[in-house]
Amino acid sequence: MANRQHNTTPYALANKPSSSFSTISSAGSATSAATSRSGGSKLLFGEIDQSSDRSSDSFASVCSFVLSDSSTFLKTWLDDSCRENILSYLPRKDLSSLRLVGHDFSVRAAPALFSDLSITFKTATFTRPARLAALDRLGFYVKTMRFSMPHTHETFLPPLVDPDTGEELSFTYTPQVASCAGQPKYGDAGTTEILTRQYPALFHAATNVPAFVRAFSAFVNLRHLQVQCPGYQEASRYRRSIVDFALISLRIAVERNCLNALDTLTLAPIHPGALQFLSPLMAYGATPRSSRAWTRIRRLTIHTNSLHGTDIDGRPEHLKILQAYLRNFQQNLDAFDFRWLGGTGPLPTQQPCNAASSLQEHPSHRLDHRRERPTRAVKASKPLRFSRLKHMKLKNVATPATEIRAFAEIHKRTLEELDLEDTELTRGNWNEALSPLTRQTHHRTSHAEIPIMLSPTAFAGSVPSPMERIESYITPSGRPSLRLSKWLPGRRSHKSAAHSGKKGSCDNQLKRMLGGVLSWM
Template sequence: MNSRYHQPSPFVLAEKPSSSFSSVSTTSAASATSAASSRSAGSKLLFGEIDTSSDRSSQTYASVCSFVQCDSGTVLKFWLDDKCRDTFLSHIPKRDLASLRLACHDFSVRAAPALFEDLSITFRTSTFTKPARLAALDRLGFYVKTLSFNLPHTPETFLPPLVDPETGAELSFTYTPHIETPSARCPKYGDPGTTEILSRQYPALFHAATNVPAFIRAFSAFLNMQRLTVSCPGYDPSTRQRRNVVDFALISLRIAVERNCLNALDSLKLSPIHPGGLLYLSPRIGYGATPRSASRWARIRHLNIHLDSLPKITAPADGEPDILKLLQTYLRNFQANLSTLDFRWNGEKGPLPGRQSSMSASVTEQHPARRSPSTQAQRPVERRKGPIPLWFPKLKRFEVDNVTTSATQISGFAQSHRRTLQELNLENVELTSGTWHDALAPLTGSARRRRHEETADIPIMLSPTTAAPALPAPMQRVAVAGEASGRRSLRFSSWLAAKRHKPAGARKVREGFGGCEGHFKKALGGLMPWI
């Protein structure tokens, strides 16, 4: 191995996340990308590449071994087989892959997809502003399939209150994300005065978190990203009322995902995430949200959320905790295509995320037939409007952990998703009311069988040879005292007998065909002799 390839690089391949990107060998990665693009074109071969389009023997492969410093045709055949090579590279540790890429050019090209498939980024001040790192993302971002974005809560991420430099009074400002690069005509924070105060009093990490164009520029390199993991560890519920740099970075991250063509993205993991993070990641009610924002997140098919719970979750006057409302509002963005949902409360137990709201479940209106006339006249119709219960039309797998709920809520969720739900995992779930038999009744089928037994219709088969019973003689009309005075009295049996003598519509049709029976026999007798 030539020692001249070992050059200091700002990227460190890490199984443990470093302060910036987890990557290696920027010099060799540039040539790897150019070689990969040239190989796809197929016009000519670069140094270290071997033409595999035509059939060659071992001796023919041996003639080009000098490119990879190997004189064994067997090794070349093993290396040029895609299945063998990919399986071999998948079992090599990341650090060894970095060294393997320095051996020769072809090794650098072949090992790059396996090495840079998983990329971990810990947000720092110069993460998306240093030109060398952005250039490296342009060369390596094509291989990234899984991106882990870490935003830890630290004492440096908390922001002090703004103070007016002249009066000493505390100031407040409303943050509005700017997609365009700030200029003299369009300051970054609205007006020149606020921009100057924020630039002097807030740290550089805040300005890096609000640099939305830099986030959009960096995420444009992840064209083939399939899985996105956002991690915000170190959250302290006692500081939830303070401004935090993490929240501003989440806004920029959400806008960057929405403004880029990440068509392969179908999996999102938030582990862990604080309750306020759902507000800033929401494409409908978050800062800088547009009508087109929700369409990007609606493509997510796999969602995993580990939400930090607040101590003593209490319900307000309307009956539902604020955290549950925020969670359900966020989950509504994924209802269209979500097939896998994993949810867990970190800390204390929380409510079921897919539970029905108490406002929508309680409807005081009764059926008019079940009310008395006095109640219908005095009591008006009352309806309590509430949010529509969550329903995922394509949900196949649902898993919850550390949840306290009732059997009715689990049963209602399972009943509404019984046509598509294939797997239901309940870990560390505490029932406040009901039994597990009631909770899982829609999936076990016991309730369905019981309902079928109660409403089953048993048909009665009558033999066609059984003679019909003779009808009793109709009752005769009798004279009553009213007839003497000129009033006629008619019994129901006499009226029914009179109706019986009148020909029905079907009888008229049969009589009409009967009159033409002779003509039919003459016309069709030769064709159908059995008539």
């Protein structure tokens, strides 16, 4: 009877969604517990315990299914491409059940089942031993990881109060990357004791940086990191939140591990102050080597709330923090998707003012409630320029035409697609805004006998051309939008003026010969 319970317990757990971290951990602990009761060796997820006293007839049906006599089934199952296609169409519930059939099915279905992992941060997310053991076994398969920590009433922190005098205390947080025995976690013994008594357990879990580093060491093949902080309200803008401390630990964990495959980052939705804690240059715990892990990012998505407050230089306060964060991705970024949540906001890449500006420090960054907010002077920054940007998508932006024109002028040699969804021009018109991408280039004409090549790829390596396709469409909100994209694929290098003239002559001959059916430019 005990053995039958061992075989049915993992199946019941398999019916739950396997993408949640709690389900994986529960399955791992249940399997280990059942294995110790049966006395067998340590089993993988879904492996059949053959050390039990079940009859050989009950195992015969399973073995005949795994070791099938059908050559068609074996040919399909043993072929990597066919097997991956079959597993990609199976729901997660069926994949969980399939892994319980046998060891071979368990191993081959694991990459498809655990490639996408969702983690909702709680008190024991990265500290429970069973969950860490599950990550060690399954973290190798994770390609996309969603880290979610919503804003709730439990995540906001009250002010620190001196237990003797009742006065409000100020506290500057310093992350402790390495845990040292006997050393206070928050600087000194007195501060550590006050924080331990007055702050909830979720705060201490969010500041447990070694636990974050230990957990992220299992995601050696992680490619896409998604950070979600829903539930933000502008009324709680200056309240201290546990979410910010968790983001600091998350950033340090990424920087301290060798996540060489990580090339996609999604911050959606994210509150305005989060970018200050995720910045590898401005946030606490940052080192000169912190930005190395983020330079690998090639696709970036940011959906953040818009703020209407302005600083002493006239720019929105959040825009300065946003631009300082985007400068970490100027070298290798290929695709950038940005959206303002709520009201419209300015162009995130617009040129800052020439005057020296001051970067205000968020009150929650210093963890005090003093009304005065000290500022840090920073040098006047250069305009944002992404040297490899190919795809740009903007949503819910209100900006003058001159700002879009300046951005298009800087990136016209690399930009292949510009999607302006729900974008409003405060001054100027679209002809002025898109002039660097839509104006035609002029070539000198000369006649020569050259071969005719009926392939667009023949022009790979010539002078960059303006955007070839302009599409207008209506967004769900009813506002007009534009999408511009290049018709000719690939990037082109410079040629001599004589070659450009020959290419123009060839184009004219093709148009005359084919009656204008083919349009090369």
